[in-house]
Amino acid sequence: MWQYLRIDHLPPGARCTFCGRELRRGKGIIVADSSGQEHFSGPACAKEHVGEAEERILDISRIALCVVVKSKKVKSKAAVPPASSVPNVGNEKPSTPPLPPLNKVETYVRLRCEMMPDFKLHASAVLKEAFEVLERDGKLPEHLLQRISGLMRNADRDNSIFSDANVRRCVAVQYWISVALDHTREGRQDFLRGIQSALHSRWLLTQSQISGLNSWGQKLRSEVDDFPLLMTDAFDGVTVPDFMLGKRSVK
Numbered sequence: 001m002w003q004y005l006r007i008d009h010l011p012p013g014a015r016c017t018f019c020g021r022e023l024r025r026g027k028g029i030i031v032a033d034s035s036g037q038e039h040f041s042g043p044a045c046a047k048e049h050v051g052e053a054e055e056r057i058l059d060i061s062r063i064a065l066c067v068v069v070k071s072k073k074v075k076s077k078a079a080v081p082p083a084s085s086v087p088n089v090g091n092e093k094p095s096t097p098p099l100p101p102l103n104k105v106e107t108y109v110r111l112r113c114e115m116m117p118d119f120k121l122h123a124s125a126v127l128k129e130a131f132e133v134l135e136r137d138g139k140l141p142e143h144l145l146q147r148i149s150g151l152m153r154n155a156d157r158d159n160s161i162f163s164d165a166n167v168r169r170c171v172a173v174q175y176w177i178s179v180a181l182d183h184t185r186e187g188r189q190d191f192l193r194g195i196q197s198a199l200h201s202r203w204l205l206t207q208s209q210i211s212g213l214n215s216w217g218q219k220l221r222s223e224v225d226d227f228p229l230l231m232t233d234a235f236d237g238v239t240v241p242d243f244m245l246g247k248r249s250v251k
């Protein structure tokens, strides 16, 4: 039984506890085994062995897992030197009690307002109002909770770009594009910038755009070997409301 603990900086030489690969992204996923012992994991292996990342910590790189393809090959000879697979953080805390689930509506507001500022029409007036209140009071009053959960329910019913699930996909893909940009020289970023602006204006990517990102990731893997494969069908079936297709560009 594994569970997610947090995202943290990884020391040099950190290895994925599941496949033994070195994790060179600098920041990574910390998971705990049933005894509470902490281990490092790459994103695809975490998804394979720990499961979907639950709603505990609002953290971009954990949300980023929602578009990651599970690692398929379970290498049996994952002979990982145990010493290096265990985070040697100074303050030894063997197990961390699970955090309470974040309020879904409040999380949604934060995702839209904190993590999507570059997206076209990223937040409506009511979301902006809610975010202000949330920042000030730390929670939302009932009327705003009701109003926004109604919006979320409708977006969910229509499987629209504004649904909670799609907002998470957008945040996730944006994250992986930014990781790719971090590892791509300035003069060679045009392709990634193009994909990024398509994502920001449409709130989704086509299968071929995601395949393009995956090919890019292939090149990156020589440097960042835990750069994951992304689901090419992540946005299949997602609908775009008419007003987002209109010619008037708001941004």
Ligand SMILES: [Zn+2]
Pocket (backbone or CB within 6 Å): 016, 017, 018, 019, 020, 021, 041, 042, 044, 045, 046
């Ligand atoms: Zn791994």
